[in-house]
Amino acid sequence: MKIYFHGAAQTVTGSLHLLEINGARLLLECGLFQGRRGETYARNQNFPFQPAEVDAVVLSHAHIDHSGNLPNLVKQGFTGKIFCTPPSRDLTGIMLLDSGHIQEADVMYVNKKRARRGEPPLEPLYTLEDAARVTGMLQAVPYDQPFEPVPGATVRFVDAGHILGSAGVVLDLEEKGLRRRLWFSGDIGRLNLPLLRDPVLPEKVDYLVMETTYGNKPHRDPQQAYDELREALNRTIRRGGKVIIPAFAVGRTQELIYDLNQMIYRREVPPVPVYVDSPLAVSASDIFQRHLDYFDDETRRFVSESRHPALNFRMLNYVRTVEESKLLNNRTDPMIIISASGMAETGRILHHLKNNIENPNNTILIVSWQAPDTLGRRLAERAKTVKIFGETYHLRAEVVTIGGLSAHAGQDFLLKYALASKKQIRQAFLVHGEPPAALALQAKLVDAGLCSVAYPERGDMAELT
DSSP states (O other), X not given: OEEXXXXXXXXXXXXXXXXXXXXXXXXXXXXXXXXXXXXHHHHHHOOXXXXXXXXXXXXXXXXXXXXXTHHHHHHTTOOSEEEEOHHHHHHHHHHHHHHHHHHXXXXXXXXXXXXXXXXOOOOOSSOHHHHHHHHTTEEEOOTTOOEEEETTEEEEEEEOSSSTXXXXXXXXXXXXXXXXXXXXXXXXXXXXXXXXXXXXXXXXXXXXXXXXXXXXXXXXXXXXXHHHHHHHHHHXXXXXXXXXXXXXXXXXXXXXXXXXXXXXXXXXXXXXXXXXXXXXXXXXXXHHHHOGGGBOHHHHHHHHTTOOXXXXXXXXXXXXXXXXXXXXXXXXXXXXXXXXXXXXXSSTHHHHHHHHTTOTTOEXXXXXOOOXXXXXXXXXXXXXXXXXXXXXXXXXXXXXXXXXXXXXXXXXXXXXXXXXTTTTOSEEEEESXXXXXXXXXXXXXXXXXXXXXXXXXXXXXXXXX
16 A cells, blocks of 8 residues: 655645555546646646546545646546535536636736747647536535445545535555545634534544645634724725635635625624626535535525524625626725635636736735645735736735635644544545644644654655555
8 A cells, every 4th residue: 555645745735645555546636736827737747747647536526626627637638537525526516617718818828928929829738628527526425424445445525614515534544454534624624613613633543644725723713803904994994995715715705705794794894785707606505505415504594594603695696607797896895806716826816916007006915725836925025016917016005914714724623633543543644735834833743742743745655664
């Protein structure tokens, strides 16, 4: 039994881990890497293994940094099944179609500029048609129902509490009489998040592969993040500006809408219009309503009273067409625009940013972790100028970052998660984290008595003995 760490190794995006057992190959995740443009395309295009030789894929959840390169995997020869939870199946399907559309649209936009400069056109990483092929390969399995994607690997999903349908992956492995339990965390959620149940802690684990996005700091109190959000909104509305929020269409958008619903209902902020400008978020909201059994008890009570906290309130508007989206940029009245993508790399958010970034009355609100070399990271770092669609813009809008809204566990809960099986764990592997975060958590775990904690580099292999 061997595991190779091909992605999200000493970085946060592009989750990709390959397990070899009994001559079969099982891929854990197939996410898009996000970083410097040149490096990003090359890394996503070229797999460090032959896709046709992969027997099956297990997917922890639908976010693009975990699922987004599946169309390319299929395009290059993978023909097996992709296992995930029922909400993840539905969300992944629409997210990949959206991603395929964005890949095509962004390349078309860039190629117009390249043509004017006499430069050759670029090809998209994959197309809408490639993404559509993946949807028929998604195999839904509910939480706690065992299945065998390859011989010798009995797998079960448990609730990860990160987004709707997110899962920790429990793999009971057997090869030549040797039995080991590998626990892959996926992305770990936080306790008492709106909408979702709490994450399930590992038990009886031999090998733990665990995310470390926020391994170097605990999160602030959720109420503090709520207060910071409210203050930023009020400050911007008072000066007549727009609030532009890059947000992941699945998970973060729904949580933001929940908070905005509460603020407007309680009259904590003026009742300005809220626009969700993401076709994907509209589709995701429909899916949320089809999987009510995956929500926590409080949310189900809201739904039973026809007061869904994330999807419906008076000032909320879902933008469904490109024409509606463009009209928002012609308006000057105060409003809140939530648009994808969450790291401001693709999609309609780019148009809202380029049309609003140079107005000091406006606010750009950063509400999630931003990968290095993304536009979102440059905005979070208050770069004086940024490039959008190849054009240079001056950052004159106010930038506000709110870390406490994250759907990832902070250091305190990551420690609790890893130490839940402290007595049995033979080795832990820290992934999905930049060096400052992962190394800080590694030191804490060693101090707490966890005997072996590795931080593998991309391409590293470990034997599960």
